[in-house]
Amino acid sequence: xxxxxxxxxxxxxxxxxxNEMLKVLANxxxxxxxxxxxLTEKLSLSESFKKAQNKDDYKSAWKYIATEFQHFGGDTxxxxxxGKGVEYKEILMDVCGKLSIKVDESQKTIEIEQAFLASIFxxxxxxxxxxxxxxxxxxxxxxxxxxxxxxxxxxxAAINAGGFASxxxxxxxxxxxxxxxxxKGLQLAxxxxxxxxxxxxxxxxxxxxxxxxTIPMITGTAYRVxxxxxxxxxxxxxxxxxxxxx
Amino acid sequence: xxxEAIFVxxxxxxxxEVIAGLASGDISxxxxxxxxxxxxxxxxxVQHLPFLEQKIDASxxxxxxxxxxxxxxxxxxxxxxxxxxxxxxxxVVQTIYLGRKLDRLQDTMDIVSKDVHSQNVLIFMxxxxxxxxxxxxxxxxLINSSVIDQTKDIAHIHLAELxxxxxxxxxxxxxxxxxxxxxxxxxxxxxxDFTNSVIELLPSTIRLEAELYDQLGKxxxxxxxxxxxxKKYWKLVDFYRSWCNQQAQGVITGESNVAGLLExxxxxxxxxxxxxxxxxLLAEMPIPQIASVQRDLLKV
Numbered sequence: 001x002x003x004x005x006x007x008x009x010x011x012x013x014x015x016x017x018x019n020e021m022l023k024v025l026a027n028x029x030x031x032x033x034x035x036x037x038x039l040t041e042k043l044s045l046s047e048s049f050k051k052a053q054n055k056d057d058y059k060s061a062w063k064y065i066a067t068e069f070q071h072f073g074g075d076t077x078x079x080x081x082x083g084k085g086v087e088y089k090e091i092l093m094d095v096c097g098k099l100s101i102k103v104d105e106s107q108k109t110i111e112i113e114q115a116f117l118a119s120i121f122x123x124x125x126x127x128x129x130x131x132x133x134x135x136x137x138x139x140x141x142x143x144x145x146x147x148x149x150x151x152x153x154x155x156x157a158a159i160n161a162g163g164f165a166s167x168x169x170x171x172x173x174x175x176x177x178x179x180x181x182x183x184k185g186l187q188l189a190x191x192x193x194x195x196x197x198x199x200x201x202x203x204x205x206x207x208x209x210x211x212x213x214t215i216p217m218i219t220g221t222a223y224r225v226x227x228x229x230x231x232x233x234x235x236x237x238x239x240x241x242x243x244x245x246x
Numbered sequence: 247x248x249x250e251a252i253f254v255x256x257x258x259x260x261x262x263e264v265i266a267g268l269a270s271g272d273i274s275x276x277x278x279x280x281x282x283x284x285x286x287x288x289x290x291x292v293q294h295l296p297f298l299e300q301k302i303d304a305s306x307x308x309x310x311x312x313x314x315x316x317x318x319x320x321x322x323x324x325x326x327x328x329x330x331x332x333x334x335x336x337x338v339v340q341t342i343y344l345g346r347k348l349d350r351l352q353d354t355m356d357i358v359s360k361d362v363h364s365q366n367v368l369i370f371m372x373x374x375x376x377x378x379x380x381x382x383x384x385x386x387x388l389i390n391s392s393v394i395d396q397t398k399d400i401a402h403i404h405l406a407e408l409x410x411x412x413x414x415x416x417x418x419x420x421x422x423x424x425x426x427x428x429x430x431x432x433x434x435x436x437x438x439d440f441t442n443s444v445i446e447l448l449p450s451t452i453r454l455e456a457e458l459y460d461q462l463g464k465x466x467x468x469x470x471x472x473x474x475x476x477k478k479y480w481k482l483v484d485f486y487r488s489w490c491n492q493q494a495q496g497v498i499t500g501e502s503n504v505a506g507l508l509e510x511x512x513x514x515x516x517x518x519x520x521x522x523x524x525x526x527l528l529a530e531m532p533i534p535q536i537a538s539v540q541r542d543l544l545k546v
Binding site: 009010012013015016108109110237240241244245246 | 487490491494495497498499500501502505506508509512515516519
């Protein structure tokens, strides 16, 4: 693990992140799907991180978590010097590239994340039943009469536009991924509306993420870390956009 | 450590009707005296409040000092707002608490003024320096209330100056806050720390101004200052909090250069935005109804 956090304007927001959300991110970096410690992780060797972990205070260890994430990013990129952290946007672009998501580096990080979340959401959409789809559409302000590709296109557009739709989808996707990979959903204080969709979406998102891990291009250990970690970070940013820090 | 003696109200010896009147709004405490308020339908002084000598370490922050005085505060059923307001006002007037904080501000100001050549910042420092001087002079007048008849003329001059300088300062403070992202990392920290200190101290200096009006028996003016300056103060605090949130949003979207600054100062800022004792200092009090003979005395 690179011992020093590489200054990264896209990861500094972790300083304000919710403790529970940071814990999920740290667990992606520390443990594999079966709950076993990752062979390549170095985070648990940090005394400062361990102290914070023992106190369940992940907020105070955000830089250690971010550094470890940057390190895993370094392992996925062939052009990166091994062992040296890589900036978040580069990792995000790499993950999007592997999933064939059309994004441009000149776009803002949050826009790329929205496109990334929309792509995972799109993959899980087909596994939802018609009634749940229509219900969810209406909850984000899209006419329930729209169906099929038109409904999905409207949903994707709403997610890419930011605001409530992308916030809601970010949490649903992050929750589905957490449940599929750790067996436990996010512990979030959300309104009853969102809470209901968390359980409805957990299954379809889980199927989508499991299917992604079977794609040859992203079967490497590092992608099994960076992909869910990027989902989590993207969801944290959406969550923080709806929160007053002071 | 800098222990100083202060006199705080000994609530255990305060008359029951005063305690009850404080809760109902029938009693108003001004400069150690409990008066019937204008709403009570009565007039005059009800009690010269009994005092208790306490030792405090004026070099500590206010929360720490108040914690040490917790026993005095909770002795009887006086609302936290009233007792905190009375105690903090006593600390501000009777000790060098404010003076120490102002000295610290002056040290920061010297560094900032020397290194930062922004006209806005320099003007602000200049105004603050003037204000601090006037606040300390006003405190000197308040320490010894027995010479009020000799200091009355000077007090009026001080009050006019305090109002003018306070208003100038408060209207410039938002410029200083807006300047922070343009400063170097080192100066960002200094200016933020400095801004925090000024915002923390303003309710104390506003209350000190009101206490000086009370000393002159101008209770309506005292209330007017607390009300109008308090309104501006909370507007300023709201502005500062919004600015911090706006900068934090910039950090979240990766567009702000003050990430480290806000992170380092996060706890300090959160503390500043919920200081109970500042709310107590700026709480409006009922206006005393003085007896005609007292009114004549105050006209002297």
